[in-house]
Amino acid sequence: MKAIAIRQYGGPEVVEYLELPDPKVGPDSVLVRVKAAGVNPVDWKIRQGYLDGILDVHFPLVMGFDLAGVVQAVGGAVTEFAPGDEVIGYVRKDAVEHGTYAELVAAPVRTLARKPAALDWAQAGGLPLAGLTAYQGLVKALRVQRGETVLVHAAAGGVGVLAVQLAVSLGARVIGTAGERNHAFLRTLGAEPVRYGDGLADRVRALAPDGVHAALDLVGGEAVEVSAGLVADPARIASVADFGVVARGGHYVWTRPDAADLTELARLADAGVLTVPVASTFPLSQAASAQALNAEGRTRGKIVLLVD
Numbered sequence: 001m002k003a004i005a006i007r008q009y010g011g012p013e014v015v016e017y018l019e020l021p022d023p024k025v026g027p028d029s030v031l032v033r034v035k036a037a038g039v040n041p042v043d044w045k046i047r048q049g050y051l052d053g054i055l056d057v058h059f060p061l062v063m064g065f066d067l068a069g070v071v072q073a074v075g076g077a078v079t080e081f082a083p084g085d086e087v088i089g090y091v092r093k094d095a096v097e098h099g100t101y102a103e104l105v106a107a108p109v110r111t112l113a114r115k116p117a118a119l120d121w122a123q124a125g126g127l128p129l130a131g132l133t134a135y136q137g138l139v140k141a142l143r144v145q146r147g148e149t150v151l152v153h154a155a156a157g158g159v160g161v162l163a164v165q166l167a168v169s170l171g172a173r174v175i176g177t178a179g180e181r182n183h184a185f186l187r188t189l190g191a192e193p194v195r196y197g198d199g200l201a202d203r204v205r206a207l208a209p210d211g212v213h214a215a216l217d218l219v220g221g222e223a224v225e226v227s228a229g230l231v232a233d234p235a236r237i238a239s240v241a242d243f244g245v246v247a248r249g250g251h252y253v254w255t256r257p258d259a260a261d262l263t264e265l266a267r268l269a270d271a272g273v274l275t276v277p278v279a280s281t282f283p284l285s286q287a288a289s290a291q292a293l294n295a296e297g298r299t300r301g302k303i304v305l306l307v308d
Contacts, residue, residue: 003102004287004305005060009049015288020062023098023106027077032087032107036125037100037284038066039303040158044291046096056095063287064100064305065092067107068115068124078109086115088266090128090257101287103307113262116269123276126158126302131265131274133240133255134163137216138170141238141251146171148213151204151230153223155191156182158302159240160218161277164191169273175207177219182300201226217241224248277301283308 001022006014025031043063045051071085081087089112091100098106115124138144150167154160155176167174168190176191177200183193194203196219204212204226213236215227220241227237234249243252268274279299282290284307294303 001103002284003062004064004284005062005101006047007060009047009052011048012288012292014047015063015291017285017287018060020060020102022104023102025073025075025106026108027075028110029075029106029108030071030078030081030087030112031073032067032069032089032105032112033072034067034069034100034103034105034307035121036068036281036307037064037102037305038126038129038158039064039282039287039290039294039305040066040129041294041297042129043101044295047291058095058097061097062099062102064102065090066125066128067091067100067105068121068127069105069307072104080109081112087112088115088124088128088262089113090132090255090262092257101284101305103284108257110259111257113259113266116266118270118272119276122278122281122304122306123302125306126276126278126304127162127265127269128262129255130159130302131162131276132258132261133159133218133253134166134216135261135265136255136258137238137240137251137253138163138166138214141253142214142216142236144170144172144214147173149173149175149208151212151215151227152176152191153196153215153217153227154178154219155186155193156300157218157297158279158299161189161301162274163216163218164189165274166268169268173208175204175212177223179298185300201229204230214238217245224250279303281306
C-alpha cells in the first residue's frame with residue numbers, strides 16, 4: 001500500500017510517500033480502505049517530536065489518526081461491521097506507528113462508527129478527532145446545559161466550528177473568539193463572535209456582564225487565564241491545549257477513541273445538526289503541504305487528505 005510516513009522526527013522535509021506492507025488484521029480489527037484522512041495539529045506536533053515524552057512512538061511511523069473509508073475485511077471476532085460498510089474512525093492505538101495517512105488501515109472496532117450519510121468523504125474524514133474533542137470537552141468535561149452561556153476560544157478552527165454547533169444543539173448561548181474575518185461565518189453557526197487578543201475579557205463581558213457559565217479553550221496561551229476571570233466555578237473550564245488548567249481546578253481534555261461518542265456525532269450529522277466545514281483538501285502524496293497549512297493555524301474548518 002501507499003502511505004505517508006516518517007523515519008525520524010523533523011520538519012516537513014522528513015515526510016515520505018512510501019510503499020509499505022499491507023497491515024495485518026487482528027481478531028478485533030477491521031481492514032479499512034481509506035477514502036479521506038483528516039489533518040490535525042497533533043499530527044505535525046508528533047512529527048516534530050514535541051510529544052515524544054508522553055507517546056510511545058515507533059519508526060517508520062505512518063502518521064494520522066482520522067479516517068473515513070470502506071471496510072475491506074474483518075477479524076474473526078468482529079460482529080459490528082462487514083465488508084462494504086462505510087465507516088469513520090479516530091484510530092489512536094496504544095503505540096503511535098500505524099496511522100491513517102495510508103491506503104489501508106487496520107482499525108480496532110472500538111475506534112470506529114458508521115459513516116454519516118449526510119457527509120461526503122472529505123467531511124466525514126475531518127469529523128472524528130475534532131468532533132470527539134468538542135463532544136468530550138462540552139458534554140463530558142463541562143456538562144453544558146440548556147440556557148447556559150459558553151465561551152469557545154478559537155471558535156473558527158477545526159475543533160471550534162464543531163464545538164459551536166454542538167453547544168448550540170445543547171441549547172447553550174455561544175460566544176466564540178476569532179479573527180474579524182471569521183465573525184460573519186461564526187454568526188451563521190449560531191455564535192456571537194468576539195475578537196481575541198488584549199481586552200478579550202472586557203469584550204466578553206460587554207455581551208455577558210455576569211460572565212459565562214463554562215469555557216472551552218482550544219488554543220492555549222492566555223485563554224485559560226482569561227476564562228478564569230469570566231467563569232465562577234473553575235471546574236467549568238476545560239482546555240485541550242494547556243495542562244495547567246488542572247492546577248486551576250479545571251479539566252484537561254485528551255481526546256479518547258470512543259465508538260459510542262463517534263456514533264452520536266454521526267447521528268447529529270445525519271440529523272442536520274452538525275456539519276463539517278472543509279477548508280481545503282490535498283492528495284495523500286501532498287501530506288507535508290497539508291500539515292504546513294494546518295500549522296499556520298489560520299484555516300476555517302478542516303484540512304483533509306483525499307486518498308485515491
